Amino acid sequence: MGGASVSANGGIQVEVGKTRYVLDPHTHIRADYTFVSHAHVDHMHNPSKSERVIASSLTRELAEARGYDLGETVEEVDGVELLDSGHILGSRAIRIQDEVYYTGDASGRPRAFLGKCRTRQARILVMETTYGVPEYVFPSTAKLVKEVNDLIASAYDRGVPVVLMGYPLGKAQLLSYFFSSWEPLLYYESVDTMNRIHMAHGVQLKAGKRFDPSRDQDKLPHGPWVMISPMASGRSRLMAHLKKEYGAILVAFSGWALGPGYRYTMGADYSFPLSDHCDYQELINLVQAVGPEMVYTVHGFAAEFARDLRKMGFSARPLAAYQSSLSDYTKA
Numbered sequence: 001m002g003g004a005s006v007s008a009n010g011g012i013q014v015e016v017g018k019t020r021y022v023l024d025p026h027t028h029i030r031a032d033y034t035f036v037s038h039a040h041v042d043h044m045h046n047p048s049k050s051e052r053v054i055a056s057s058l059t060r061e062l063a064e065a066r067g068y069d070l071g072e073t074v075e076e077v078d079g080v081e082l083l084d085s086g087h088i089l090g091s092r093a094i095r096i097q098d099e100v101y102y103t104g105d106a107s108g109r110p111r112a113f114l115g116k117c118r119t120r121q122a123r124i125l126v127m128e129t130t131y132g133v134p135e136y137v138f139p140s141t142a143k144l145v146k147e148v149n150d151l152i153a154s155a156y157d158r159g160v161p162v163v164l165m166g167y168p169l170g171k172a173q174l175l176s177y178f179f180s181s182w183e184p185l186l187y188y189e190s191v192d193t194m195n196r197i198h199m200a201h202g203v204q205l206k207a208g209k210r211f212d213p214s215r216d217q218d219k220l221p222h223g224p225w226v227m228i229s230p231m232a233s234g235r236s237r238l239m240a241h242l243k244k245e246y247g248a249i250l251v252a253f254s255g256w257a258l259g260p261g262y263r264y265t266m267g268a269d270y271s272f273p274l275s276d277h278c279d280y281q282e283l284i285n286l287v288q289a290v291g292p293e294m295v296y297t298v299h300g301f302a303a304e305f306a307r308d309l310r311k312m313g314f315s316a317r318p319l320a321a322y323q324s325s326l327s328d329y330t331k332a
Protein backbone atom coordinates (compact mmCIF):
# COMPACT_ATOMS: atom_id res chain seq x y z
CA MET A 1 0.00 0.00 0.00
CA GLY A 2 1.12 3.59 -0.67
CA GLY A 3 0.84 6.64 1.57
CA ALA A 4 -2.79 7.64 1.22
CA SER A 5 -5.85 6.83 3.28
CA VAL A 6 -9.53 7.56 2.66
CA SER A 7 -12.45 7.73 5.09
CA ALA A 8 -15.81 9.48 5.31
CA ASN A 9 -17.83 11.24 7.95
CA GLY A 10 -19.75 14.27 6.72
CA GLY A 11 -17.14 14.67 4.01
CA ILE A 12 -14.58 12.48 2.27
CA GLN A 13 -11.33 12.71 4.18
CA VAL A 14 -8.07 11.95 2.46
CA GLU A 15 -4.60 11.91 3.90
CA VAL A 16 -1.66 11.92 1.54
CA GLY A 17 1.69 12.08 3.30
CA LYS A 18 1.27 14.65 6.06
CA THR A 19 -1.45 16.63 4.28
CA ARG A 20 -5.16 16.22 5.06
CA TYR A 21 -7.80 17.04 2.49
CA VAL A 22 -11.55 16.99 2.95
CA LEU A 23 -13.60 16.61 -0.22
CA ASP A 24 -17.08 18.12 -0.63
CA PRO A 25 -17.87 18.29 3.11
CA HIS A 26 -21.40 19.08 4.28
CA THR A 27 -20.05 20.92 7.35
CA HIS A 28 -16.78 22.35 8.56
CA ILE A 29 -14.19 19.60 9.03
CA ARG A 30 -10.62 20.33 10.08
CA ALA A 31 -8.12 19.72 7.32
CA ASP A 32 -5.26 21.41 5.50
CA TYR A 33 -7.44 21.84 2.42
CA THR A 34 -11.16 21.72 1.65
CA PHE A 35 -12.08 20.81 -1.93
CA VAL A 36 -15.42 21.92 -3.41
CA SER A 37 -15.97 20.07 -6.67
CA HIS A 38 -18.91 22.12 -7.98
CA ALA A 39 -21.69 24.53 -7.03
CA HIS A 40 -24.60 22.14 -6.47
CA VAL A 41 -25.99 22.67 -2.99
CA ASP A 42 -25.48 19.06 -1.89
CA HIS A 43 -21.72 19.58 -2.42
CA MET A 44 -21.32 22.87 -0.59
CA HIS A 45 -21.15 24.40 2.86
CA ASN A 46 -20.12 27.82 4.11
CA PRO A 47 -16.47 27.28 5.07
CA SER A 48 -15.00 28.87 8.17
CA LYS A 49 -12.45 31.66 7.76
CA SER A 50 -9.57 29.32 8.50
CA GLU A 51 -10.36 26.85 5.72
CA ARG A 52 -8.19 26.85 2.63
CA VAL A 53 -10.63 26.05 -0.17
CA ILE A 54 -9.63 24.45 -3.45
CA ALA A 55 -12.26 25.13 -6.13
CA SER A 56 -12.42 26.55 -9.63
CA SER A 57 -13.08 30.30 -9.86
CA LEU A 58 -16.30 29.45 -11.74
CA THR A 59 -17.48 27.32 -8.83
CA ARG A 60 -16.74 30.17 -6.43
CA GLU A 61 -18.74 32.59 -8.60
CA LEU A 62 -21.71 30.24 -9.06
CA ALA A 63 -21.67 29.42 -5.33
CA GLU A 64 -21.75 33.09 -4.45
CA ALA A 65 -24.80 33.64 -6.66
CA ARG A 66 -26.48 30.87 -4.65
CA GLY A 67 -25.65 32.34 -1.24
CA TYR A 68 -22.47 30.40 -0.41
CA ASP A 69 -19.28 32.30 0.35
CA LEU A 70 -16.33 30.03 -0.40
CA GLY A 71 -13.91 32.83 0.50
CA GLU A 72 -10.52 33.02 -1.20
CA THR A 73 -10.34 29.90 -3.33
CA VAL A 74 -7.23 28.47 -4.95
CA GLU A 75 -6.88 26.36 -8.09
CA GLU A 76 -3.16 25.68 -7.93
CA VAL A 77 -1.70 23.73 -5.05
CA ASP A 78 1.52 21.68 -5.08
CA GLY A 79 0.84 18.06 -5.92
CA VAL A 80 -2.80 18.73 -6.80
CA GLU A 81 -4.36 18.73 -10.25
CA LEU A 82 -7.91 19.86 -11.04
CA LEU A 83 -9.57 18.27 -14.09
CA ASP A 84 -12.82 19.16 -15.84
CA SER A 85 -15.43 16.65 -14.66
CA GLY A 86 -17.97 17.68 -17.32
CA HIS A 87 -20.87 17.76 -14.83
CA ILE A 88 -21.74 21.48 -14.85
CA LEU A 89 -19.95 24.75 -15.59
CA GLY A 90 -16.84 24.95 -13.40
CA SER A 91 -17.09 21.38 -12.03
CA ARG A 92 -13.76 19.71 -11.31
CA ALA A 93 -12.37 16.35 -10.35
CA ILE A 94 -9.24 16.40 -8.19
CA ARG A 95 -6.09 14.31 -8.38
CA ILE A 96 -3.75 14.38 -5.41
CA GLN A 97 -0.29 13.28 -6.53
CA ASP A 98 -0.72 9.90 -8.21
CA GLU A 99 -2.38 8.55 -5.09
CA VAL A 100 -6.01 9.70 -5.16
CA TYR A 101 -8.39 10.69 -7.92
CA TYR A 102 -11.84 11.95 -6.81
CA THR A 103 -14.48 12.51 -9.50
CA GLY A 104 -16.95 14.72 -7.65
CA ASP A 105 -20.04 14.50 -9.86
CA ALA A 106 -18.96 13.56 -13.37
CA SER A 107 -20.43 13.18 -16.85
CA GLY A 108 -19.23 10.55 -19.27
CA ARG A 109 -20.26 12.38 -22.45
CA PRO A 110 -20.03 15.86 -23.98
CA ARG A 111 -23.29 17.88 -24.04
CA ALA A 112 -23.59 21.28 -25.77
CA PHE A 113 -21.00 23.53 -24.05
CA LEU A 114 -19.91 20.86 -21.56
CA GLY A 115 -17.19 18.29 -22.14
CA LYS A 116 -16.82 14.87 -20.58
CA CYS A 117 -14.93 13.97 -17.43
CA ARG A 118 -11.16 13.95 -17.94
CA THR A 119 -9.29 11.16 -16.22
CA ARG A 120 -5.76 10.37 -15.02
CA GLN A 121 -4.33 7.23 -13.53
CA ALA A 122 -4.30 7.01 -9.74
CA ARG A 123 -3.82 4.33 -7.10
CA ILE A 124 -7.07 5.10 -5.28
CA LEU A 125 -10.25 6.16 -7.06
CA VAL A 126 -13.08 7.81 -5.15
CA MET A 127 -16.01 8.01 -7.53
CA GLU A 128 -19.65 9.02 -7.69
CA THR A 129 -21.93 6.12 -8.58
CA THR A 130 -25.32 7.84 -8.82
CA TYR A 131 -26.40 5.58 -11.70
CA GLY A 132 -24.30 2.55 -10.82
CA VAL A 133 -26.66 -0.22 -11.94
CA PRO A 134 -26.92 -1.61 -15.51
CA GLU A 135 -30.52 -0.35 -15.97
CA TYR A 136 -29.12 3.17 -16.30
CA VAL A 137 -27.57 3.48 -19.76
CA PHE A 138 -28.62 6.76 -21.35
CA PRO A 139 -29.66 7.25 -25.00
CA SER A 140 -27.72 9.59 -27.26
CA THR A 141 -28.27 13.27 -26.52
CA ALA A 142 -29.00 14.02 -30.20
CA LYS A 143 -31.82 11.46 -30.27
CA LEU A 144 -33.30 12.83 -27.06
CA VAL A 145 -33.17 16.45 -28.28
CA LYS A 146 -34.93 15.45 -31.49
CA GLU A 147 -37.72 13.68 -29.58
CA VAL A 148 -38.26 16.72 -27.36
CA ASN A 149 -38.30 19.10 -30.35
CA ASP A 150 -40.95 16.86 -31.95
CA LEU A 151 -42.97 16.98 -28.74
CA ILE A 152 -42.75 20.79 -28.56
CA ALA A 153 -43.66 21.11 -32.26
CA SER A 154 -46.82 19.08 -31.77
CA ALA A 155 -47.73 21.19 -28.70
CA TYR A 156 -47.25 24.38 -30.76
CA ASP A 157 -49.49 22.94 -33.48
CA ARG A 158 -52.21 22.64 -30.85
CA GLY A 159 -51.47 26.07 -29.34
CA VAL A 160 -50.25 24.55 -26.07
CA PRO A 161 -47.31 25.82 -23.93
CA VAL A 162 -44.55 23.56 -22.62
CA VAL A 163 -42.60 23.75 -19.34
CA LEU A 164 -39.16 22.10 -19.48
CA MET A 165 -37.91 21.29 -15.97
CA GLY A 166 -34.44 20.48 -14.67
CA TYR A 167 -31.99 21.55 -11.96
CA PRO A 168 -31.64 25.36 -12.16
CA LEU A 169 -27.83 25.09 -12.34
CA GLY A 170 -26.59 22.78 -15.07
CA LYS A 171 -29.59 21.03 -16.57
CA ALA A 172 -31.54 24.26 -17.11
CA GLN A 173 -28.67 25.77 -19.13
CA LEU A 174 -28.52 22.67 -21.32
CA LEU A 175 -32.28 22.96 -21.87
CA SER A 176 -31.87 26.69 -22.63
CA TYR A 177 -29.17 25.79 -25.16
CA PHE A 178 -30.89 22.85 -26.86
CA PHE A 179 -34.36 24.42 -27.13
CA SER A 180 -33.43 28.03 -27.84
CA SER A 181 -35.20 28.14 -31.22
CA TRP A 182 -38.68 28.28 -29.67
CA GLU A 183 -40.45 31.60 -29.14
CA PRO A 184 -41.55 33.03 -26.80
CA LEU A 185 -38.82 31.63 -24.55
CA LEU A 186 -39.26 32.22 -20.82
CA TYR A 187 -36.67 31.62 -18.10
CA TYR A 188 -37.81 31.11 -14.52
CA GLU A 189 -35.92 33.64 -12.37
CA SER A 190 -33.40 31.24 -10.77
CA VAL A 191 -32.68 29.78 -14.22
CA ASP A 192 -32.27 33.26 -15.71
CA THR A 193 -29.77 34.18 -12.96
CA MET A 194 -27.66 31.10 -13.70
CA ASN A 195 -28.00 31.63 -17.47
CA ARG A 196 -26.58 35.14 -17.16
CA ILE A 197 -23.47 33.88 -15.37
CA HIS A 198 -22.98 31.30 -18.13
CA MET A 199 -23.36 33.99 -20.82
CA ALA A 200 -20.83 36.21 -19.02
CA HIS A 201 -18.38 33.30 -19.38
CA GLY A 202 -18.94 32.88 -23.10
CA VAL A 203 -21.64 30.20 -23.17
CA GLN A 204 -23.90 30.97 -26.13
CA LEU A 205 -27.40 31.14 -24.65
CA LYS A 206 -30.23 33.18 -26.06
CA ALA A 207 -31.59 36.02 -23.93
CA GLY A 208 -35.09 34.98 -22.85
CA LYS A 209 -37.83 36.71 -20.92
CA ARG A 210 -37.36 36.44 -17.16
CA PHE A 211 -40.35 34.86 -15.41
CA ASP A 212 -41.04 35.90 -11.83
CA PRO A 213 -43.76 33.53 -10.62
CA SER A 214 -45.24 35.88 -8.02
CA ARG A 215 -45.57 38.70 -10.53
CA ASP A 216 -46.11 36.96 -13.87
CA GLN A 217 -48.04 33.74 -13.31
CA ASP A 218 -51.37 35.30 -14.30
CA LYS A 219 -49.96 37.39 -17.16
CA LEU A 220 -48.63 34.74 -19.52
CA PRO A 221 -49.94 34.55 -23.09
CA HIS A 222 -52.72 32.08 -23.79
CA GLY A 223 -51.03 30.16 -26.57
CA PRO A 224 -47.76 28.34 -27.06
CA TRP A 225 -44.54 29.26 -25.24
CA VAL A 226 -41.61 27.39 -23.79
CA MET A 227 -40.52 27.95 -20.19
CA ILE A 228 -37.27 26.62 -18.72
CA SER A 229 -37.98 25.99 -15.07
CA PRO A 230 -36.39 24.38 -12.00
CA MET A 231 -37.61 20.90 -11.25
CA ALA A 232 -40.96 21.04 -9.50
CA SER A 233 -43.72 18.58 -8.90
CA GLY A 234 -46.70 18.83 -11.22
CA ARG A 235 -48.69 18.90 -7.99
CA SER A 236 -46.92 22.07 -6.78
CA ARG A 237 -49.05 25.22 -6.71
CA LEU A 238 -47.31 26.96 -9.59
CA MET A 239 -47.24 23.95 -11.92
CA ALA A 240 -50.86 23.07 -11.11
CA HIS A 241 -51.75 26.68 -11.97
CA LEU A 242 -49.83 26.64 -15.28
CA LYS A 243 -51.60 23.41 -16.23
CA LYS A 244 -55.06 24.57 -15.26
CA GLU A 245 -54.87 28.16 -16.53
CA TYR A 246 -52.80 27.68 -19.71
CA GLY A 247 -53.03 23.95 -20.39
CA ALA A 248 -49.22 23.68 -20.07
CA ILE A 249 -47.49 20.34 -20.66
CA LEU A 250 -44.85 19.51 -18.03
CA VAL A 251 -41.66 17.78 -19.16
CA ALA A 252 -39.06 16.64 -16.59
CA PHE A 253 -35.39 15.96 -17.42
CA SER A 254 -33.31 13.67 -15.24
CA GLY A 255 -31.32 10.48 -15.50
CA TRP A 256 -33.88 9.03 -13.07
CA ALA A 257 -36.41 9.16 -15.90
CA LEU A 258 -35.10 5.72 -16.92
CA GLY A 259 -36.32 4.30 -13.62
CA PRO A 260 -39.80 3.00 -12.85
CA GLY A 261 -42.35 5.51 -11.64
CA TYR A 262 -40.27 8.65 -12.11
CA ARG A 263 -42.78 10.54 -14.25
CA TYR A 264 -45.62 9.66 -11.89
CA THR A 265 -43.59 10.64 -8.82
CA MET A 266 -42.87 14.03 -10.37
CA GLY A 267 -46.42 14.54 -11.60
CA ALA A 268 -44.96 15.34 -15.04
CA ASP A 269 -46.65 14.64 -18.38
CA TYR A 270 -43.41 13.47 -20.02
CA SER A 271 -39.91 12.75 -18.82
CA PHE A 272 -36.59 12.29 -20.62
CA PRO A 273 -33.31 10.83 -19.33
CA LEU A 274 -31.03 13.81 -19.95
CA SER A 275 -28.35 13.44 -17.30
CA ASP A 276 -25.26 15.29 -16.11
CA HIS A 277 -23.84 12.12 -14.57
CA CYS A 278 -22.08 9.07 -16.00
CA ASP A 279 -24.35 6.20 -16.91
CA TYR A 280 -23.44 2.66 -15.87
CA GLN A 281 -21.21 1.94 -18.85
CA GLU A 282 -19.50 5.32 -18.54
CA LEU A 283 -18.76 4.60 -14.85
CA ILE A 284 -17.08 1.35 -15.87
CA ASN A 285 -15.11 3.15 -18.58
CA LEU A 286 -13.99 5.70 -16.00
CA VAL A 287 -12.69 3.01 -13.63
CA GLN A 288 -10.77 1.38 -16.46
CA ALA A 289 -9.23 4.72 -17.51
CA VAL A 290 -8.02 5.48 -13.96
CA GLY A 291 -6.76 1.90 -13.42
CA PRO A 292 -6.91 2.00 -9.61
CA GLU A 293 -5.81 -0.55 -7.01
CA MET A 294 -8.75 0.46 -4.83
CA VAL A 295 -12.12 2.05 -5.58
CA TYR A 296 -14.41 3.81 -3.07
CA THR A 297 -17.93 4.52 -4.30
CA VAL A 298 -20.21 7.34 -3.14
CA HIS A 299 -23.80 8.39 -3.93
CA GLY A 300 -26.64 6.41 -5.47
CA PHE A 301 -25.99 2.75 -6.16
CA ALA A 302 -22.66 2.75 -4.29
CA ALA A 303 -22.97 -0.78 -2.84
CA GLU A 304 -24.27 -2.29 -6.09
CA PHE A 305 -21.56 -0.73 -8.23
CA ALA A 306 -18.79 -1.73 -5.81
CA ARG A 307 -20.12 -5.32 -5.95
CA ASP A 308 -20.01 -5.29 -9.76
CA LEU A 309 -16.45 -3.94 -9.70
CA ARG A 310 -15.41 -6.73 -7.35
CA LYS A 311 -16.83 -9.25 -9.82
CA MET A 312 -14.60 -7.63 -12.45
CA GLY A 313 -11.56 -8.14 -10.20
CA PHE A 314 -11.23 -4.66 -8.68
CA SER A 315 -10.97 -3.99 -4.95
CA ALA A 316 -13.99 -1.81 -4.28
CA ARG A 317 -16.30 -0.77 -1.46
CA PRO A 318 -18.80 2.00 -0.73
CA LEU A 319 -17.91 4.90 1.55
CA ALA A 320 -21.10 4.35 3.52
CA ALA A 321 -20.96 7.35 5.83
CA TYR A 322 -21.14 9.75 2.91
CA GLN A 323 -24.44 9.04 1.22
CA SER A 324 -26.93 11.49 -0.18
CA SER A 325 -30.60 10.70 -0.43
CA LEU A 326 -31.69 8.73 -3.47
CA SER A 327 -35.25 9.91 -3.17
CA ASP A 328 -34.47 13.59 -3.59
CA TYR A 329 -35.26 14.39 -7.20
CA THR A 330 -35.66 18.13 -7.00
CA LYS A 331 -32.64 19.57 -5.18
CA ALA A 332 -29.26 20.75 -6.53
Ligand SMILES: [Zn+2]
Pocket residue numbers: 038040043087105332
Ligand atom coordinates in the same frame (compact mmCIF):
# COMPACT_ATOMS: atom_id res chain seq x y z
ZN1 LIG B 1 -23.95 17.86 -8.89
